[in-house]
Amino acid sequence: MTAWNDSAGGKRASAILKSRPFLTLAIVAAVWIVASFVSRGFGAYGHLRYLVELGAVIGLVAAGQTFVVIAGGIDLSVAAIVTVSAISLPLLSWQADPTGLVSILAVLVLTTIIGVINGLGVALLRVHPMIMTLAMATFLQGLLIIIAGGSAVTAENPLVHWLGNARPAGIPAGIILWIATSAVVLTVMHATPFGARIFAMGANPLAASLSGVPMTSTTLAVYGISGFTAGLAGVLVLGMNGQGYVGIGDPYLLASIAAVVLGGTSILGGLGTYAGTIPGAILLVTITALITVVNASPGWRSILFGSLILGLLLLSGREQARR
Amino acid sequence: MSIVPSAKSTGALYWPVQARRNIGVRSLFLVVLAFLIAYGVLFPGLFAASGFAKFTQSWFPLALVAMAQAILMLTGGISLAIGATVSLGAVIAATTMAGPFGVAGGAAAVALTGLGIGAATGFIVVKLRLPAIVVTLAGSFIIGGAALLILPRPGGAIPAWLSDLLAGDTPAAFVLLVVIVLLWKLYLATPLGLSLYAAGENPVGAYRSGVPVDAARVAAYAISGLLSTGAGLFVAAQTGSGDPVIGTAFTLNSIAAAVLGGIGFLGGQGTMRGALAGSLLLSLMISVMFFLGFTPVAQYVAQGLIIIGAVAIPQFRKV
Numbered sequence: 001m002t003a004w005n006d007s008a009g010g011k012r013a014s015a016i017l018k019s020r021p022f023l024t025l026a027i028v029a030a031v032w033i034v035a036s037f038v039s040r041g042f043g044a045y046g047h048l049r050y051l052v053e054l055g056a057v058i059g060l061v062a063a064g065q066t067f068v069v070i071a072g073g074i075d076l077s078v079a080a081i082v083t084v085s086a087i088s089l090p091l092l093s094w095q096a097d098p099t100g101l102v103s104i105l106a107v108l109v110l111t112t113i114i115g116v117i118n119g120l121g122v123a124l125l126r127v128h129p130m131i132m133t134l135a136m137a138t139f140l141q142g143l144l145i146i147i148a149g150g151s152a153v154t155a156e157n158p159l160v161h162w163l164g165n166a167r168p169a170g171i172p173a174g175i176i177l178w179i180a181t182s183a184v185v186l187t188v189m190h191a192t193p194f195g196a197r198i199f200a201m202g203a204n205p206l207a208a209s210l211s212g213v214p215m216t217s218t219t220l221a222v223y224g225i226s227g228f229t230a231g232l233a234g235v236l237v238l239g240m241n242g243q244g245y246v247g248i249g250d251p252y253l254l255a256s257i258a259a260v261v262l263g264g265t266s267i268l269g270g271l272g273t274y275a276g277t278i279p280g281a282i283l284l285v286t287i288t289a290l291i292t293v294v295n296a297s298p299g300w301r302s303i304l305f306g307s308l309i310l311g312l313l314l315l316s317g318r319e320q321a322r323r
Numbered sequence: 324m325s326i327v328p329s330a331k332s333t334g335a336l337y338w339p340v341q342a343r344r345n346i347g348v349r350s351l352f353l354v355v356l357a358f359l360i361a362y363g364v365l366f367p368g369l370f371a372a373s374g375f376a377k378f379t380q381s382w383f384p385l386a387l388v389a390m391a392q393a394i395l396m397l398t399g400g401i402s403l404a405i406g407a408t409v410s411l412g413a414v415i416a417a418t419t420m421a422g423p424f425g426v427a428g429g430a431a432a433v434a435l436t437g438l439g440i441g442a443a444t445g446f447i448v449v450k451l452r453l454p455a456i457v458v459t460l461a462g463s464f465i466i467g468g469a470a471l472l473i474l475p476r477p478g479g480a481i482p483a484w485l486s487d488l489l490a491g492d493t494p495a496a497f498v499l500l501v502v503i504v505l506l507w508k509l510y511l512a513t514p515l516g517l518s519l520y521a522a523g524e525n526p527v528g529a530y531r532s533g534v535p536v537d538a539a540r541v542a543a544y545a546i547s548g549l550l551s552t553g554a555g556l557f558v559a560a561q562t563g564s565g566d567p568v569i570g571t572a573f574t575l576n577s578i579a580a581a582v583l584g585g586i587g588f589l590g591g592q593g594t595m596r597g598a599l600a601g602s603l604l605l606s607l608m609i610s611v612m613f614f615l616g617f618t619p620v621a622q623y624v625a626q627g628l629i630i631i632g633a634v635a636i637p638q639f640r641k642v
Contacts, residue, residue: 074456127631131582134575135627142623254460267454299471306464313453313461 020264021276027312028283031290039293049172051285056178057240059281060233061252062259063185064115064226066277069260070189071222072202072269073129077118078230078256080140081111082249085234087144089160090153090244100157108231114140115227119220144246152245155238164239174236181232185274198222203270255284262312283312348585348597355600358607365614373492380489380561382606383496384409384554388573389580389602390507390595391550395455396581398523398543399590400448404459405551405577407467408440409570412555414470417479417565426485433556434549440466441548445541463574470567479565489560496557503550507595515542524591579630580605 036043061078068075085107092103092110114136121132155161166173189195197218200208209215233252238244257267263280265272287308291301345352368374388405395402402408412433420429444462448455489495510516518539521529530536554573559565584601586593608629612622 121631125631128582128588130578130588132631134578135630137627138575138623138630139627142620142625142627145620145623257457257460261454261457267456297472297475299468299475302464302468302471304468306461306466306468309461309464310447310453310458313457314451 021273021279023315024263024276024279024283027315028279028286031283031286035286035290035293042289042293049175051289052282053172053174053240055282055285056172056174057233057237058252058255058259058284059178059278060181060229060236061256062263062277062281063181063274064229065256066185066260066263066265066272066274067189067198067222068129068226069257069265069267070202070269070272071198071219072205073122073219073222074257074267075115075118075133075223075226075230076130076253077114077133077136077140078226079249079251079253080137080144081114081227081230082234082237082252083144083244083246084114084140084249085111085231086238086241086244086248087148087153087246089157089235089238090155091147093157098158100159103157104159104235107235108228111231111234112224112228115230116220116224118227119223122223123216123219141246148244148246152243154243160235160239161242162239163236164241174240177232177236181229182274182278185229189274194218194221199270201269255281258309259284262309344594345596348594348600351583351585351597351600351604355604355607358604358611362607362611362614365611372494376492376494376496378610379494379497379500381610382603383500384558384561384573385576385580385602385606386500386599387503387550387554387557388577389584389598389605390503391547391554392577393581393584393586393593393595393598394519394543394550395547396523396586396588397519397590397593398540399526400455400540400543401578401588402444402459402462402544402547403456403574404444404463404466405547406570406572406574407463407470408437408548408551409555409558409573410567411440411466411470411473411570412437412552413559413569414474414479414555414565414567415552416556416559417481418473420482420485421480426482430556433552437549437552438545439548440552441545442541444548445544448544449537449540467568474565474567477564477566477569479559481560481563481565483563486560486563489557504595504599510546515539519543520591522590526590576602576605583630 032043032048041047061082065075065078088110089103089107092106093100118129118133118136121127121136122129125132127135163173163177168176189198197208197213200211200213201215201218205215230249230252234244234249237248241248259277259280260272261267261280262283263272263274263276263278265276287305291304291308294301294304296304362378363369366374369378388409391405392402415433415436416429419432420426422429424432440462444459447453448458487493511519515535515538518529518534518536521532521534522536522539526536551570551573555570558569562569580602581593581598582588582601583604584593584597584599586598586601608626609622612625617625
């Protein structure tokens with residue numbers, strides 16, 4: 001619907017859209033400044049660095065989610081994939097693999113395959129993305145309990161440990177991983193034919209298909225990417241936590257979708273950028289940290305979190321008028 | 324003289340129209356029937372009064388949330404807050420019904436809360452033009468938080484006679500369901516109900532033809548909220564107390580039931596009887612797997628596979 005409304009005021013609309021990431025970034029900066037005046041220690045470098053490190057996990061999950069949402073779908077299985085990654089990594093460790101690199105690669109291949117299966121369901125079986133990924137999440141949830149048996153598993157993987165704890169040049173390795181991933185994601189999204197196809201597919205699937213966009217393979221790729229980044233986030237969260245358990249990925253489903261939408265990407269597809277999702281992810285962890293500072297009961301914390309997201313949506317997430 | 328034939332012709336039109344609307348869900352009805360037979364074989368008590376009562380009681384809350392989700396999806400909306408709303412309904416019922424206002428006051432509080440939450444959600448989605456999926460996601464935190472505030476841990480009480488009436492050896496759940504379906508039929512005959520499909524299928528066209536699109540959508544959200552808190556009341560009566568997170572699973576199950584029932588995500592496609600059949604299928608599936616001795620874990624796996632299969636197969640036939 002938005003696609004053809006745009007053509008008239010296209011330039012102005014795109015100018016506003018381009019400013020969305022900056023708007024989100026401005027909100028983050030404002031919240032940080034206000035919070036550091038109100039709460040001592042909030043604005044300390046170490047605390048802010050910690051926030052960004054937490055944001056890296058959301059940011060990684062939300063990277064794949066941004067691709068999927070721009071392509072007109074949604075991935076509700078990311079939380080389950082994060083858990084799969086964090087639980088299967090310790091199980092996929094071999095003696096002959098001292099650095100742990102091989103097992104990480106094996107896990108990433110596994111989660112990418114899970115994503116591609118989502119894509120197969122969406123593209124070939126024509127199951128609605130929400131149902132396909134929801135059913136996948138249900139399926140994985142059962143599988144995980146069979147594999148892990150409900151107990152926590154400890155990672156003995158040196159590379160995973162390094163990712164979660166090392167600080168080369170004072171910057172946590174997780175943040176470096178996020179920056180590297182962001183660079184790749186932004187390049188793929190905005191500077192390759194593949195990126196252009198995703199936007200075309202999300203804006204108007206019929207037109208895209210008639211214009212020669214290979215719908216099936218693009219859909220497979222998009223969900224594959226989402227599986228890959230969710231797997232990467234699982235590796236990182238395992239490194240930061242030290243242990244993997246069933247449910248470790250649960251917070252990241254809502255967080256990834258919220259980060260995407262707060263960053264100005266339209267949930268209807270075809271519009272948006274990962275450049276907005278990045279501050280969106282940081283904004284989310286900032287909100288969570290602020291709510292923890294307030295020291296309220298779980299009920300009030302939940303109400304505050306929901307209200308703040310709703311309030312921020314009013315600032316940045318509005319769909320365009322229908323008529 | 325002229326009135327009689329015209330009434331006759333509308334009557335003659337009614338059934339063919341209904342039959343055509345059944346085409347999409349005919350295979351679903353067959354699958355449901357097959358599962359019903361399997362269930363009857365595995366559990367012969369189904370045909371006794373108490374077995375039937377128990378069976379309809381396990382289906383009832385799922386049927387309500389499937390209707391709650393379907394009415395939104397028919398208008399092109401969706402709610403990810405249904406589970407939280409069910410929980411809120413349950414805790415309100417469990418804290419007010421044993422109090423000074425009694426069952427009537429408690430039921431009124433549950434109904435008003437549902438209508439209020441639904442109308443507020445609808446207002447935000449429709450009038451402020453925010454995407455429904457994100458609003459209801461944020462809403463699920465707010466509603467779930469409110470449920471935790473009212474009842475931080477499982478507790479409260481439902482008067483025993485109400486539990487016996489709703490969840491005892493009575494067909495009360497089935498009777499209620501029939502009443503709700505009849506009310507739905509009545510609602511479809513009102514101006515707002517008539518606008519429902521139009522608002523979902525082609526909002527711009529409907530708006531230009533003078534259909535109260537926004538009002539129909541806000542009303543759909545309000546009814547959806549009412550059905551969700553009603554399901555919560557029933558769940559509380561079933562367990563005899565309130566639990567602030569008891570509704571969580573209903574969010575996904577409501578979407579699954581509605582989609583199994585042939586309700587489209589784009590609005591205006593599908594029928595409420597389909598959604599009810601979808602919820603019945605889901606409920607039967609869970610019961611049959613339970614009687615076949617599946618572990619809860621294997622149930623997850625099987626449920627995921629069956630949902631994809633059930634949604635995908637009709638798509639294949641269309642191609």
